Amino acid sequence: MNSKAPEPLPEALDLQRLPDHVAIIMDGNGRWAKQHLLNRIKGHEKGADTVRRIVRTSREIGIPVLTLYAFSTENWERPKTEVAALMQLLKRFLRKERATMLENDICLSAIGQTERLPSEVRNELDAVKAATASNTGMRLNLALSYGGRQELVRMTRTLAAQVAAGRLTPDAIDEDTVSAHLYTAGLPDPDLMIRTSGEMRLSNYLLWQLAYAELYVTNTLWPEFSRKEYLDILVAYQQRDRRFGRVRA
Ligand code: IPE
Numbered sequence: 068m069n070s071k072a073p074e075p076l077p078e079a080l081d082l083q084r085l086p087d088h089v090a091i092i093m094d095g096n097g098r099w100a101k102q103h104l105l106n107r108i109k110g111h112e113k114g115a116d117t118v119r120r121i122v123r124t125s126r127e128i129g130i131p132v133l134t135l136y137a138f139s140t141e142n143w144e145r146p147k148t149e150v151a152a153l154m155q156l157l158k159r160f161l162r163k164e165r166a167t168m169l170e171n172d173i174c175l176s177a178i179g180q181t182e183r184l185p186s187e188v189r190n191e192l193d194a195v196k197a198a199t200a201s202n203t204g205m206r207l208n209l210a211l212s213y214g215g216r217q218e219l220v221r222m223t224r225t226l227a228a229q230v231a232a233g234r235l236t237p238d239a240i241d242e243d244t245v246s247a248h249l250y251t252a253g254l255p256d257p258d259l260m261i262r263t264s265g266e267m268r269l270s271n272y273l274l275w276q277l278a279y280a281e282l283y284v285t286n287t288l289w290p291e292f293s294r295k296e297y298l299d300i301l302v303a304y305q306q307r308d309r310r311f312g313r314v315r316a
């Protein structure tokens with residue numbers, strides 16, 4: 068048997084009703100490492116394998132946009148050695164995955180204060196973004212040095228500057244104006260937000276964009292998050308009743 072043949076999909080999964088955008092908080096690398104008596108860095112390395120698995124599965128079933136929280140603005144406060152290791156890992160990931168993204172028609176983008184990333188990571192990121200820019204099979208969007216509040220401050224400053232310059236009137240500002248000035252401009256809001264490792268919080272992730280997302284928190288630690296669990300969560304998502312404040316017809 069060809070070991071590369073994709074495993075079967077759950078029968079209950081309706082490929083016509085997938086979320087347009089899945090956002091994930093990849094949490095629990097440190098706890099996984101601790102459980103296995105390993106250094107936290109080993110947990111992040113193992114977590115990178117899960118990233119590959121979930122990207123591959125998303126592309127295979129046809130998720131249009133996948134946003135992964137890889138590094139928050141608050142994560143800069145972690146020990147220097149851990150931050151440095153995460154940056155190295157990110158650089159390696161970008162370098163190694165470039166060919167796979169090209170093969171699979173995946174377009175890479177990033178949201179966040181990417182100007183704060185070390186220049187060698189930024190250069191790699193810019194190179195992969197440019198190389199994959201015309202790909203349309205899936206958008207892989209990495210939240211890097213990302214914080215939702217910082218994003219809202221940045222948007223507010225941009226709009227305030229336009230008003231001050233007389234190019235925008237306050238009355239003309241609506242929800243679309245706000246959305247168009249966030250890092251995620253042009254992307255649909257996430258329909259589903261998954262967080263691994265059990266924490267019931269947003270940790271400054273996509274504060275505006277998640278307004279009506281379905282939330283799914285699993286206790287599984289990110290390094291152990293499997294293709295099967297991901298697909299099962301998508302099935303559970305399809306069984307949710309999304310009312311958007313209305314009464315069911
Ligand atoms: C998520 O795993 C990865 C990043 C935040 C970069 P953690 O490193 O937060 O793992 P825990 O929460 O300590 O288990």
Ligand code: IPE
Binds near residue numbers: 137141
């Ligand atoms: C959120 O996880 C950020 C990322 C997954 C990149 P954290 O581990 O940093 O969040 P807290 O500290 O538990 O809120």
Ligand code: MG
Binds near residue numbers: 095096
């Ligand atoms: Mg964590």
